[in-house]
Amino acid sequence: xxxxxxxxxxxxxxxxxxxxxxxxxxxxxxxxxxxxxxxxxxxxxxxxxxxxxxxxxxxxxxxxxxxxxxxxxxxxxxxxxxxxxxxxxxxxxxxxxxxxxxxxxxxxxxxxxxx
Amino acid sequence: xxxxxxxxxxxxxxxxxxxxxxxxxxxxxxxxxxxxxxxxxxxxxxxxxxxxxxxxxxxxxxxxxxxxxxxxxxxxxxxxxxxxxxxxxxxxxxxxxxxxxxxxxxxxxxx
Numbered sequence: 001x002x003x004x005x006x007x008x009x010x011x012x013x014x015x016x017x018x019x020x021x022x023x024x025x026x027x028x029x030x031x032x033x034x035x036x037x038x039x040x041x042x043x044x045x046x047x048x049x050x051x052x053x054x055x056x057x058x059x060x061x062x063x064x065x066x067x068x069x070x071x072x073x074x075x076x077x078x079x080x081x082x083x084x085x086x087x088x089x090x091x092x093x094x095x096x097x098x099x100x101x102x103x104x105x106x107x108x109x110x111x112x113x114x115x
Numbered sequence: 116x117x118x119x120x121x122x123x124x125x126x127x128x129x130x131x132x133x134x135x136x137x138x139x140x141x142x143x144x145x146x147x148x149x150x151x152x153x154x155x156x157x158x159x160x161x162x163x164x165x166x167x168x169x170x171x172x173x174x175x176x177x178x179x180x181x182x183x184x185x186x187x188x189x190x191x192x193x194x195x196x197x198x199x200x201x202x203x204x205x206x207x208x209x210x211x212x213x214x215x216x217x218x219x220x221x222x223x224x225x226x
Contacts, residue, residue, distance in 0.1 A: 004158075033213060043205065043216040056213050090158055092214075103149060104214060106159040 002027065004093050004107035012113045018079040021110045025072050025093030031055075032074040033104065034066060037088040046089075049074055050096070078112075087115045117142045119208050121217035128196050129225050136191040136220050147209035148189045150180055151197045153219075154202045162204075165189060165218030176200070 005024040013019050020062050034046040044060040049068035065075040072093075078085055088111050093103040124158025126145045128134050140146055147166050151159040170182040180191045189206060199222045207214040 008156075030210065035214075042212075042218050045205075045215070047212040048212050051210070056211060058213070092159075103164045105160050105161065106151070108158040111156070 004091055004105050006089075006091050006110050008110060009108065010111045010113075011049070012115060013081050014115055015083060017081050018077060019081060019112060020075050020077045021089055021091075023074045023076075023091030023093075023107060023113070025074070025091075026105055029093035029095055029105075030055035030072055031094045031096055032068055032072065032113055033092045033094075034074070034076050035090045035092065036060075037090060037109070038055045038086075046076065083114050085112065087112060117208065117210055117215055119206050119215055119217035121206055121212065121220050122206075123220045125221045125223065126219070127223040127225060130198050131195050134191075134193045134196045134200070134222070136204050136206075138189045138217060139187050140189065140206075140208045141187065142208055142210075146189075148180075148182065149207045149209070149214065150178070150189075150191050151205045151207060151216075152176075152202045155204065162191070162208070165195065196222075196224055198226060200224055206210065 007022045031050045033048040036103045047066050048056045052068045063079045068074045088107045088109045091107045094104045118141045149164045150162040153159050162178050163172045165172050165182045172180050178193050203219045203221050206217040206218045
């Protein structure tokens with residue numbers, strides 16, 4: 001079966017712009033989580049959606065937002081981009097709570113560069 | 116606060132040698148633990164997971180990990196490393212519906 005698909009793979013944006021990243025989970029998976037990976041801060045949890053509802057949110061400013069559609073696909077949006085937002089953004093999907101249902105499957109990520 | 120510690124930032128082993136990557140967690144209840152591997156520019160691939168039961172867990176690519184509650188550890192092992200194992204390895208604990216990751220250990224394999 002197809003894995004977690006993230007688009008685009010690479011993105012270059014200018015400070016102050018906004019960006020939208022997309023994630024299509026594994027078919028049948030209803031939970032989608034987003035993580036930011038940077039050399040300085042490592043892997044940090046952004047938010048998690050299940051059945052179009054945000055269930056959990058990490059410690060990020062309000063410029064970071066997300067949503068989930070009825071087909072479980074998810075988008076995250078970052079507004080007013082800052083240089084520090086440059087990172088690899090990873091999406092993970094699971095059936096429900098990943099720890100109880102076999103774990104989380106990650107996509108290949110979107111590499112965002114802010115210039 | 117719940118946390119995951121990977122004490123080794125880099126480890127270098129010779130091809131064919133055994134490997135052990137360390138992971139310690141701080142978590143009050145029975146943890147759900149994972150090991151992931153990441154190749155450069157790629158996402159995370161699940162190697163193995165521990166939910167309950169047998170404390171020795173077998174994973175993909177010949178990896179195994181042992182959960183030791185008394186030491187709050189979940190170390191990853193492989194008896195014989197291959198050059199293709201060179202990557203970054205992350206230990207993680209599930210807290211509700213999110214993962215908390217360690218800082219990662221970069222594995223270098225020398226021929």
